[in-house]
Amino acid sequence: MNEDISSEHQEKATVIRQLYRQLRQRPRLTEAVTVGAIALFAIAIVPFFLSAFNLDLLNRYLALAILALGIDLIWGYTGMLSLGHGIFFALGGYAIAMHLKLQIPPDASSQLPSFMSLYGVTELPAFWKPFYSFPLTLIAVFLIPALLATFLGYLVFRNRIRGVYFSILTQAATIVFFNLFNGQQKLINGTNGLTDFKTILGAEVSNSNTQFVIYTLTVLLLVGAYYLCRWLTGGRFGKVLVAIRDDETRLRFSGYDPTGYKVLVFAISGALAGIAGALFTLRSGIISPKAMDIAFSIEMVIWVAVGGRATLIGAIVGALLVNYSKSWLISQFPDIWLFFQGGLFLLVVLVLPNGLIGWLKTEGINLLRRLVKRPRYVTTYPSLEEDPEVRRERENLGN
Amino acid sequence: MLFLDSLFNGVSIGAVLLIAALGLAIVFGIMGVINLAHGELMMIGAYTTYVVQNGFKLLGDNWFEFYIIFAIPMAFLVAAAVGLMLERWVIRYLYGRPLETLLATWGVSLILQQFVRSVSWSMFVGILLFSLLFFGGIWVLKKRLDFDRLRRPAIAVLLPLSVGIAIAASVLSGNLFKLAFTKPWFGAQGVDVTAPGWLRQGLELGSLYLPYVRLFIIGLTVVCVAGIYLFLQRSPWGLRIRAVTQNRTMSACLGIPTQKVDALTFAIGSGLAGIAGCAISFLGSVGPNTGQNYIVDAFMVVVVGGVGQLFGTIVAAIAIGTVSYLLGSGTIAALVSDVNFLSDFFSFFANTSMARVMVFALIIAFLQVRPAGLFPQKGRTVDA
16 A cells, blocks of 8 residues: 555656656757757858958957856856956967977978977986877866866965955966066966967967868857856756856855865866966967056956856857957047946946846836837736836836 | 165055055945956046146146145046945945846956946036036936835936937037047056155165155055044044944944945045055056056965954055065075075065965965965954
């Protein structure tokens, strides 16, 4: 008798579970199809419609979108405003650039990168040597930023340094690394940075075919990064991140140790920045300490803010949109474009705090529904929202 | 002797840092606002000094000797006025959202930088006209009783209208008067402030040479710190400010106008930035990026000193200034020249940029021991 009930119970539970899984998977399937279609469109069709110059821009901005995903992870979801992602971006860029600089034909007069002989360096510094190997370089591109982020993050988060303190420290770190790289003429060509790349894996870097491969790779890596962030934020891990953002003290009192989570998410975010830096460097052909400028590190944050925090799509949209309008504005108003950039910061923070995607999700959707004469979505009890008496009271109160 | 000399220089750098960080520390301590435009307020103070100097140059040499006495309060007032505008128009809406404030003030700092680069008579005309039309229009409408209902449509009409008229007027005046109107006042290049004659010498004590400019800056810092201390401890508004620092809600309940306190605090902090700008204008050329060079160091002072602690800020500023000068000038490397290994190590850090690297490492190490700074706040409200 008892067994009967329990088996019946189990059967019901399985049915419910299946139903739940189906319901959960349906939007995921649509999303996967959409993402796949966009990626396919970007790889197979877009290059034929864009000029080489515009494709180059698109490629760079797609690389920056990977970076924006990392920022969204750490700022949008975890609530830590890092103003030091330029460091990780530049480290990734330097890693790949060092590999490229070591592609010296065996018959060349000097087996050193060209700038080194200029400063009288006779032997390759030890830290350059691993970059002879391509696989090691590929690992270094994300591992070095991730390790640095882990180290810095551990030292900072262990002491519960957070909020604006964390922002200031990362900002100071940016200046420090800028100075460090700027001053080392002999080791990494200081202010001038690494440039003038010739070949990668035997193929010419500036060749249009190579550049197309890099473009494809960028699109695929962006999709990969998106799914990584999606996976991270979708599950329990993502809930902890949001909890850190919303009330870290309470989370700690619930028995969690936020330090580990914060260090991990900072490292992942740094790794994404490193990958973005490497792709960007491949396409732009230069990496210099300028990438560790404070201004650039703060700009990254505004991409995410424009797109919408804690929405991964928002980070990508924001990075593309802001960068395109930036290059357009610079070409149109080279003298006064800082006004526009400063204005954008103010506008986003004051008028559009949730970003474009956030606005679409809250007010935008209601605006659209009003255009097609449908009732607005309500966030509280519908009966309360629709109650004429409540409405009249609100109007009288002036809100 | 070398050591004493460097120590003096280090302390004077610390004094500049302190005067730059003082305003930041007060604003951060009371309002929890990190003002990334603080450096630009310093820059405004420096440019004010430049303008005052030029004005006094016209009056003749006798007047020029004393322009500083006029320049310091002017720098304070101009920077305070800009700070007040900043608080009223931007920061007021962002209390309790420190990270957003950070971004907004960064935007303000970009705008201010570009402003000093490209401000000219035609732009001045445009801004004046815009302010007259827009704020004048709002002011007129505010007298109507149903203003709250009118606010949105009024802004929607007035804003584009006044922007359009202002831009048209500024372009028109630029075309009409040509270069006389379109030439930037300051330009992107740095401008130089000349110290008056009596500041250009130095005090000789045996083999020790102390430039008067540096002594003057140290003196100015002492006066500012003392002034702020007296203001906070002895004046009625200082008492209110301290009350709001300790417990904002309770102060509001007891009838302290917290909004006024915020505005006043921000204006005073900005004014101090103006004085700091006046001080740094004697040390080198003044350009649109002047503030950026000091701002991060000033923040580090606030972090090391601990929030809302005047004394901590003083100690941290002097310590950071001295240590970075001793490292950067190579004094420490010279002191330990007997020990080969140490000397090599310190020589590597013996320039300004590498000294920064070292100081940052020291600060991170220090924060491992005292995460909340030198003199952390005690009590239950700290972690909230």
